[in-house]
Amino acid sequence: MSGEEDPIQRALSGFSLYTLGDGLRQGTSIAVVGKELERYEVGPATVVIANDGGVGRYVAVEPSLTEREKERLSRLLDHLFMSISPEDAADPSKRLIPNMVEAARSLGFLEEVTRSLQKYEYYVKRELKGYGRLDVLMNDFNIEDIKCTGHGRPVVVLHKNHSELGWIRTNVVFPTEEDAQETTQKMLQRCGTMATNAMPIVDARTPTNDRVAVRWSTDVSMTGTAFTIRKFPAEPMPITALVMLNTVSPLMVAYLWLMLEARGFALIVGPTGSGKTTFMNTLASLINPNAAVCTIEDNPELRLSHDVWDQLTSRHSYSIGQSGLEITLQDLVKHSLRLTPDFVIVGEVRGEEVAALINSAASGHGALTSLHSDSVQNVMIRMSAPPMLVPTGNMMLIWAFVVMNRVRREHGRVVRRVLSITELDPRKGGFDLKEMFTYNMVDDTFSPAAPEELVRMKTERLQQVMRLFGWDEKQLETELGERASYIEMMVANKLLTLSEVGEAVRKFYIRKYGLAG
Ligand SMILES: Nc1ncnc2c1ncn2[C@@H]1O[C@H](COP(=O)(O)OP(=O)(O)O)[C@@H](O)[C@H]1O
Ligand SMILES: [Mg+2]
Numbered sequence: 001m002s003g004e005e006d007p008i009q010r011a012l013s014g015f016s017l018y019t020l021g022d023g024l025r026q027g028t029s030i031a032v033v034g035k036e037l038e039r040y041e042v043g044p045a046t047v048v049i050a051n052d053g054g055v056g057r058y059v060a061v062e063p064s065l066t067e068r069e070k071e072r073l074s075r076l077l078d079h080l081f082m083s084i085s086p087e088d089a090a091d092p093s094k095r096l097i098p099n100m101v102e103a104a105r106s107l108g109f110l111e112e113v114t115r116s117l118q119k120y121e122y123y124v125k126r127e128l129k130g131y132g133r134l135d136v137l138m139n140d141f142n143i144e145d146i147k148c149t150g151h152g153r154p155v156v157v158l159h160k161n162h163s164e165l166g167w168i169r170t171n172v173v174f175p176t177e178e179d180a181q182e183t184t185q186k187m188l189q190r191c192g193t194m195a196t197n198a199m200p201i202v203d204a205r206t207p208t209n210d211r212v213a214v215r216w217s218t219d220v221s222m223t224g225t226a227f228t229i230r231k232f233p234a235e236p237m238p239i240t241a242l243v244m245l246n247t248v249s250p251l252m253v254a255y256l257w258l259m260l261e262a263r264g265f266a267l268i269v270g271p272t273g274s275g276k277t278t279f280m281n282t283l284a285s286l287i288n289p290n291a292a293v294c295t296i297e298d299n300p301e302l303r304l305s306h307d308v309w310d311q312l313t314s315r316h317s318y319s320i321g322q323s324g325l326e327i328t329l330q331d332l333v334k335h336s337l338r339l340t341p342d343f344v345i346v347g348e349v350r351g352e353e354v355a356a357l358i359n360s361a362a363s364g365h366g367a368l369t370s371l372h373s374d375s376v377q378n379v380m381i382r383m384s385a386p387p388m389l390v391p392t393g394n395m396m397l398i399w400a401f402v403v404m405n406r407v408r409r410e411h412g413r414v415v416r417r418v419l420s421i422t423e424l425d426p427r428k429g430g431f432d433l434k435e436m437f438t439y440n441m442v443d444d445t446f447s448p449a450a451p452e453e454l455v456r457m458k459t460e461r462l463q464q465v466m467r468l469f470g471w472d473e474k475q476l477e478t479e480l481g482e483r484a485s486y487i488e489m490m491v492a493n494k495l496l497t498l499s500e501v502g503e504a505v506r507k508f509y510i511r512k513y514g515l516a517g
Pocket of ligand 2: 277
């Protein structure tokens with residue numbers, strides 16, 4: 001197909017300032033190249049996903065504007081921008097529409113605006129409150145990551161339902177460096193910060209917790225202003241979703257659940273985007289709702305429903321030379337000991353804080369954290385070297401490593417799997433690493449699948465659990481089976497929201513212990 005006939009190419013080359021969908025809408029139908037895979041609405045916009053000979057296409061079609069309407073909109077925006085009052089500037093969404101109507105009246109085209117009010121409303125909101133040209137992508141819950149590698153190139157996205165397509169080309173393009181800068185600066189404004197030539201690298205968070213990493217202009221980026229956005233899921237996935245997606249088996253969850261209840265220490269290992277934080281959140285949601293939980297993070301991502309929840313976040317220095325004002329994860333881990341927590345969860349450990357956390361676990365609370373790595377062996381190597389420097393004796397306080405990763409399955413589909421759970425088994429004069437669960441790539445299953453097989457391994461951690469609760473092997477097997485069945489029941493009953501799962505977990509504890517923490 002030649003570039004001339006390709007409606008996406010046409011849309012890419014002929015972008016107007018305010019619409020994405022120009023040239024794509026033909027009457028009420030949308031012309032798309034390739035095989036259409038999915039079509040849905042994001043607010044008033046329509047999104048079409050297509051496979052164009054192995055290249056993923058994401059076409060966002062926004063309400064279309066005539067040339068005259070574009071001109072009107074441009075003047076409206078200028079007027080609104082100039083006349084914005086200090087109160088409205090603090091929260092531009094307030095009075096946005098009354099102000100727009102007022103602006104249209106003073107500019108003398110109120111009637112025209114009233115006739116297409118919804119369209120104007122959409123674009124005024126998009127520009128003054130939203131993310132401009134990125135608005136559809138930012139509002140599309142199916143998108144996990146957004147990446148712009150420079151102007152003149154399509155913005156690309158990772159899509160939840162189409163992982164097999166990898167980075168999907170969207171019809172959002174910034175024709176010039178100025179366009180890229182305008183939208184980037186708008187986005188950073190929403191994050192309460194800005195990029196400058198003096199500070200060309202910016203890491204920021206939107207009000208809805210999406211992570212934004214910006215490279216400003218050409219000093220540090222050969223292709224000019226560029227950015228990557230890691231979107232924060234609207235609602236974290238509950239444990240039932242992870243089981244349904246076959247990320248982990250009910251028995252594995254039961255095992256980790258029991259370990260946590262016995263105040264063990266589990267470390268989740270995996271590369272970025274492998275699902276560590278998500279899995280940690282689901283495990284945390286199985287903790288007794290009456291327990292005191294303390295979370296420690298650089299950026300608040302964990303979402304718990306516990307009432308007794310100390311949610312701590314680190315503080316970065318405001319400017320160079322003020323490092324004395326920093327409060328690090330390590331400081332917070334040390335501080336957490338005085339909060340008498342039942343559980344301490346550190347979002348992600350990178351340095352000295354891991355030694356502090358392991359050390360603090362000796363005082364008897366349960367602990368959960370994640371670490372960026374790809375295997376247990378590499379974790380062991382990193383932990384014994386600076387900056388972590390965990391003494392070998394303290395290593396023993398870790399109960400289990402959970403290794404996660406993305407795995408490519410049939411038709412190139414990318415899924416997340418717990419590849420292994422390994423126990424750190426203390427022995428005289430050292431420790432063994434004992435693989436408790438493994439993932440079988442061939443048939444996409446996990447083994448062992450039965451509680452008795454697990455119990456038969458007779459590891460030190462399982463013995464510890466039995467001693468703590470006063471169980472024999474039979475009882476341990478029953479407990480594991482009961483928890484695995486409970487998770488299966490939640491899946492069977494399609495409890496797919498966090499609150500439904502939370503309620504079911506609460507019932508579990510009431511039935512079991514009468515809910516005492
Ligand atoms: N088991 C899973 N199956 C499918 N998608 C997942 C799964 N776990 C996480 N995700 C999605 O993957 C993205 C990255 O997950 P996250 O937990 O933040 O990874 P990490 O902490 O390892 O960087 C999120 O958008 C999340 O919704
Ligand atoms: Mg994470």
